[in-house]
Amino acid sequence: MNVIVQTSYYTLYQSAKERSFYVDFGQKMVRMSLCQLLALRYKLMSIPIENHFDGDLNKHGFEVLLLCNKEHLLVLNTYEILDLKQFVEQSFMALGLSVEAETVTI
Amino acid sequence: MKDIARQSMSIKVESMDLLNGQIKMEAHASATYLAMASWCEQNGFFTSAKFFYKQSEEERGHMMKIFEFLVDTGGNPVSPEVTNINHDYSSIVDVFENTLEHEVAVTKSIHNIVKKARELGDLATERFLDWFVLEQVEEENTIRDILDMIEVTGTEGVGLQMIDNQVANWIE
Numbered sequence: 528m529n530v531i532v533q534t535s536y537y538t539l540y541q542s543a544k545e546r547s548f549y550v551d552f553g554q555k556m557v558r559m560s561l562c563q564l565l566a567l568r569y570k571l572m573s574i575p576i577e578n579h580f581d582g583d584l585n586k587h588g589f590e591v592l593l594l595c596n597k598e599h600l601l602v603l604n605t606y607e608i609l610d611l612k613q614f615v616e617q618s619f620m621a622l623g624l625s626v627e628a629e630t631v632t633i
Numbered sequence: 634m635k636d637i638a639r640q641s642m643s644i645k646v647e648s649m650d651l652l653n654g655q656i657k658m659e660a661h662a663s664a665t666y667l668a669m670a671s672w673c674e675q676n677g678f679f680t681s682a683k684f685f686y687k688q689s690e691e692e693r694g695h696m697m698k699i700f701e702f703l704v705d706t707g708g709n710p711v712s713p714e715v716t717n718i719n720h721d722y723s724s725i726v727d728v729f730e731n732t733l734e735h736e737v738a739v740t741k742s743i744h745n746i747v748k749k750a751r752e753l754g755d756l757a758t759e760r761f762l763d764w765f766v767l768e769q770v771e772e773e774n775t776i777r778d779i780l781d782m783i784e785v786t787g788t789e790g791v792g793l794q795m796i797d798n799q800v801a802n803w804i805e
Contacts, residue, residue: 541635541637543635543637546635546637546640547637548637560641561637561638561641561642561707562641562707562709565642565646565649565708565709566709568646568709569709569711572650619646622638622639623636623638623639624638624639624642624645624646625645625646625647626645626647626753
């Protein structure tokens with residue numbers, strides 16, 4: 528497997544043999560198709576990260592993410608979410624499916 | 634190294650995001666025209682109601698066209714959430730003026746995606762949107778013609794009834 532992108536908490540691998548991707552979330556390694564990566568991207572885009580800095584809107588500073596048709600459940604804190612946003616953005620750039628420059632920095 | 638990503642998807646995610654935004658806009662337009670049809674039915678403009686039912690169907694057709702394009706290119710089409718549909722209009726003229734404003738907004742949005750696709754070198758999206766660019770010329774022209782007809786007919790006396798009858802000319 529080839530490493531495509533690595534950030535503080537996550538690593539993306541490509542398995543040419545299986546024609547799929549693997550994401551190391553630290554807690555677990557998850558096999559993902561491109562569609563599932565796109566779904567993850569959409570979920571992350573839908574997270575109002577600014578709510579993490581408002582005690583009334585997000586008291587605990589956690590997000591629950593269900594991935595791959597509810598096969599995996601992740602509970603992530605603010606740092607992990609910010610890193611995951613950056614990770615996904617960089618992944619799509621590295622895969623040649625995005626041309627936008629980074630907008631999220633930790 | 635095999636390019637599995639490119640083999641799975643043939644447009645850029647930036648184009649996909651813009652097209653998902655357009656899906657939402659078309660769905661909003663479809664719901665807005667349905668609300669206009671409802672207003673027309675309640676206020677005795679039955680021919681105009683038929684016109685807006687047809688417009689509502691057309692907008693949904695546009696939405697599905699984009700949805701299917703995203704499926705064909707391996708993207709992730711998102712079923713849109715539609716909120717804030719206005720049901721209050723002061724007159725039939727207000728209804729058609731709002732329609733024109735809506736169509737102009739849709740045209741601007743389409744043009745913006747074409748420009749962005751061109752910037753990204755996303756030829757598939759740019760060519761796909763050719764049809765929409767021309768369709769918007771037709772849509773805007775139809776509403777402008779109806780507003781011109783309203784201007785000529787006038788809203789006094791039997792004017793409103795005549796206006797409603799004349800709208801039939803724009804129902805194919």
